[in-house]
Amino acid sequence: MKNLDQFGARTRLGAALCAACFATLAGFPAAARAEVLDRPAPPSTLALKRSLSGIAVQGANALAVGVRGTILVSRDAGKSWQQASVPVSADLTTVRFTAPGVAWALGHDGVALRSADSGRTWTRVLDGRSLAALVKTHYGALAAAGSAEAAEVLAELDRALRQSATPGVLPYPLLDIRIGADGEGFLAGAFGVLLRTQDAGKTWEPMLEKAANDRRMHLYALEQGADGNFYLAGEQGLLRRYDRATGRFTELASPYAGTFFGLKANGTALVAYGLRGNAFVSEDNAATWKPLALGAAATVVAAIPAGPGQFAFVTQSGQVVLAGADGKPASAAPRTRGEVFDAALSAPGQLALAGIGGVTLAPMPSK
Template identity: 35%
Template sequence: MFPTLNRNRRVAAFWLACGLTPLAMAAAEPAKNGVDLLARPAVIRQHADTSVMLAVASAGARLVAVGERGIILLSDDQGKSWRQTPAPVSVALTAVHFPDAQHGWAVGHGGVVLATTDGGATWRKQLDGLQAAQIELASARQQAPQNGEAGVSRLRDAERMVTEGADKPLLDVRFSDSQHGLVVGAYGMALATADGGATWTTLRGQIDNPRGHHLYRIYVEGGHTYLAGEQGALYRAADGSANFQEIKTPYAGSYFGMVTGRHGELMLFGLRGNAFRSTDGGANWNKVDTGLPITLTAGQRLASGDIVLADETGRVLKSRDDGATFAPVPLSQRAAFTGVAQSADGSLVLSGTRGMVRIAAENVLGVKK
């Protein structure tokens, strides 16, 4: 399942594509001291809001951002100021999601899953890569006899995961409510829970991903769950189903995100500024002009229905026509952006390699094409 590229090269490709420096990669890499970093609480730092931050999400009126070395930041004033809250690990946290104001989950390196039930004030570890490998191994052993050569191959890969330890990052998390959630990551890692993270089951055998493509993003829209990944990978499952089927796309590079328009238009974006739009549920795709061949790393549909994209050089692009065309948003502060959320007052809040950036609502809503 892991033959396409050397493992370290493929993980490094993700971080380089997102504009992170080798120093940041080293800080986020748990391979050398994975178990130690998974057990070591994050250090509370001065000026933590200028650290490398990798994702941001809304938790009701609060904003929560996660980043390098286990840093978790909270803002209760629409992203104007931030404070660091304790975390039980020191590995890089790559994604965060809240289905409601109190319940949230963050994932990251070492296959870690953290959970909160108080809006991000306190966090506990629910899962790590060592446990995930054992879950995959148990499932592979059970299913191998009835799956022929594919089952034997999956079992070998699961045994390798156990041997290699907690060296594979989780890259995204999505919960539909306080009980039902999904996490995905490198080499096709995918696990689901139906009890708020108390127990997890592997979905590796239910995703049409025999080559173990990295899975970068989860997106839920219109009764379907989508998984976007490397080498043009896109998978879709109907609501209530855990069986993901591949959707063919016109690009063989990595997709780092997905957004939808007001009327269900699908838009994929990723490496080298590539973006594609479908108005028929993914049957056909049209290339979207994003201006420059610069990797697009984050996207968000705003409360207005407009779409914004952010890239690794600090550009923010906005579409008022459901992703058909984009125009740049004027910025006074730029960074290699990694995540975007809209605050309760309509402002844009972005995570990036220089920390957190806020774009006031009037500057976002007032942009004309």
């Protein structure tokens, strides 16, 4: 596990949010840092205007997450929002629906929250204390049985905890989650954090040493492809595919040496996207990739399936580009105002954009 000061602007939040989002990583006294796990997010009239880093939509239900434990809930596809009651005040990074009515919100200080009622109420599943204990227990047993890999992970954990401003708290941000219909899934985060579940998130098993990621690069994105396989993406062109036979992620040839911030699949293609408008598409389950000419210079923060072989790509600068697997951009919508950090399709022809100042709605470009 890397030194905390290496995290910086290379995280998804670093590419998307202001420096204030890293207060949970550095600069706060231990007592104040501990409060983000022990104190629920306070209700605020300002919540609807806070910086939001993640958004997810399922039917008419929409969720958005951001700084200070903010979770916003909409029951009308993003037209109006209310603040949810949240058990922590840590900065949140990502929100995902993983089953009908089931949502997960992830964040700094190892926070993973689960909702079984489309975001109305939230339960803490993991935080920096329980995550540290989980890693220590799992690899402690393996190290005692003679595993050199496990002993190395334990040594990394010890170094990370000694650097943490809060004793016993592993402050690493969790950044993405995917759970399949059969209950198998993964949770990924900064500094190579990777967990596996086989029961839809009731229990988690650490597998940092099974990601072909000895350098513990940040893991930003998970996706389940049309082939049923799970894919993983991260720093410095990291691309991996899960091999159920070995129980490990295996390295894939990457078309790009820069950071990937996201993966998205539709019925026929898988796209990977990241810094400076870079996006790539594969139509053969990540065996080969070709670049997409988005004509954008800003970081791509979201890709939304928009029909067979087509995706709407949203950039941090607010540009929305509709592109097909042929590699040629079809059309682009006018830029929205303000920085955008995530996006989702909230209704036919309508995007919900999360960023500075809350959620805004924008039209999908015409084909």
